[in-house]
Amino acid sequence: xxxxxxxxxxxxxxxxxxxxxxxxxxxxxxxxxxxxxxxxxxxxxxxxxxxxxxxxxxxxxxxxxxxxxxxxxxxxxxxxxxxxxxxxxxxxxxxxxxxxxxxxxxxxxxxxxxxxxxxxxxxxxxxxxxxxxxxxxxxxxxxxxxxxxxxxxxxxxxxxxxxxxxxxxxxxxxxxxxxxxxxxxxxxxxxxxxxxxxxxxxxxxxxxxxxxxxxxxxxxxxxxxxxxxxxxxxxxxxxxxxxxxxxxxxxxxxxxxxxxxxxxxxxxxxxxxxxxxxxxxxxxxxxxxxxxxxxxxxxxxxxxxxxxxx
Ligand SMILES: [Fe+2]
Numbered sequence: 001x002x003x004x005x006x007x008x009x010x011x012x013x014x015x016x017x018x019x020x021x022x023x024x025x026x027x028x029x030x031x032x033x034x035x036x037x038x039x040x041x042x043x044x045x046x047x048x049x050x051x052x053x054x055x056x057x058x059x060x061x062x063x064x065x066x067x068x069x070x071x072x073x074x075x076x077x078x079x080x081x082x083x084x085x086x087x088x089x090x091x092x093x094x095x096x097x098x099x100x101x102x103x104x105x106x107x108x109x110x111x112x113x114x115x116x117x118x119x120x121x122x123x124x125x126x127x128x129x130x131x132x133x134x135x136x137x138x139x140x141x142x143x144x145x146x147x148x149x150x151x152x153x154x155x156x157x158x159x160x161x162x163x164x165x166x167x168x169x170x171x172x173x174x175x176x177x178x179x180x181x182x183x184x185x186x187x188x189x190x191x192x193x194x195x196x197x198x199x200x201x202x203x204x205x206x207x208x209x210x211x212x213x214x215x216x217x218x219x220x221x222x223x224x225x226x227x228x229x230x231x232x233x234x235x236x237x238x239x240x241x242x243x244x245x246x247x248x249x250x251x252x253x254x255x256x257x258x259x260x261x262x263x264x265x266x267x268x269x270x271x272x273x274x275x276x277x278x279x280x281x282x283x284x285x286x287x288x289x290x291x292x293x294x295x296x297x298x299x300x301x302x303x304x305x306x307x308x309x310x
Pocket of ligand 1: 116118166230232
């Protein structure tokens with residue numbers, strides 16, 4: 001409100017007489033947008049950008065660094081890598097936006113988490129109980145069972161659930177020539193009990209790509225680049241807010257220092273190690289792991305995100 005009053009108080013010539021004229025002049029220039037939401041978002045963006053420059057007394061050399069950083073984020077982005085999302089993730093912006101839009105605007109616990117840069121559309125449809133290991137992938141075997149319920153605890157049948165994860169060496173198939181196309185990815189459908197199940201291998205934590213501007217930022221800030229191991233899930237069904245989430249491996253050394261700030265208490269999984277007993281399938285050698293997890297889907301719009309990569 002204050003900023004709008006400020007705008008009205010200023011002369012309307014558009015000629016900048018002094019430093020204090022710049023922000024109102026820009027806000028005035030943008031005020032004619034037909035789209036009301038665009039007017040709100042663009043005006044707030046400009047007010048905060050200008051306030052940021054004032055607060056840090058931004059130098060011209062720092063301005064040049066910032067513009068170069070922004071340009072290189074774009075140049076580093078291509079069909080199989082999304083540096084823009086990585087940057088938003090690494091400054092906690094993705095998690096902030098996720099929580100603002102989930103769990104009653106952050107007031108209550110949510111099963112949601114950031115999408116990350118590795119979701120691909122068109123994962124292979126896979127039957128419940130089947131494996132998402134599509135080429136030899138050494139590592140401890142993992143048996144996953146997930147229940148999808150509404151906020152009243154009732155099971156939700158026919159949720160289309162995308163699953164994707166890194167291998168036991170910490171690479172997604174699109175980053176690793178030794179893995180088959182769509183290895184460790186699959187699309188499941190919840191049964192009448194709201195359940196999916198599949199067989200996989202235990203994922204490993206991994207460093208986010210550090211060969212671009214985001215890597216430079218992490219090094220300059222003395223931050224490690226690691227994410228704790230996790231499996232990604234995307235649940236889609238009409239009349240429910242699309243559930244985008246990750247379930248983290250509870251014994252990972254980076255659980256409390258995820259480089260992209262994705263770990264919430266609700267998403268620490270119970271990856272249970274089994275050293276003996278009867279394995280869930282033939283040919284399985286100890287140790288193997290099981291993960292049982294329950295997701296609550298909120299009512300809302302079923303909208304798919306834009307895939308970060310092809
Ligand atoms: Fe991931």
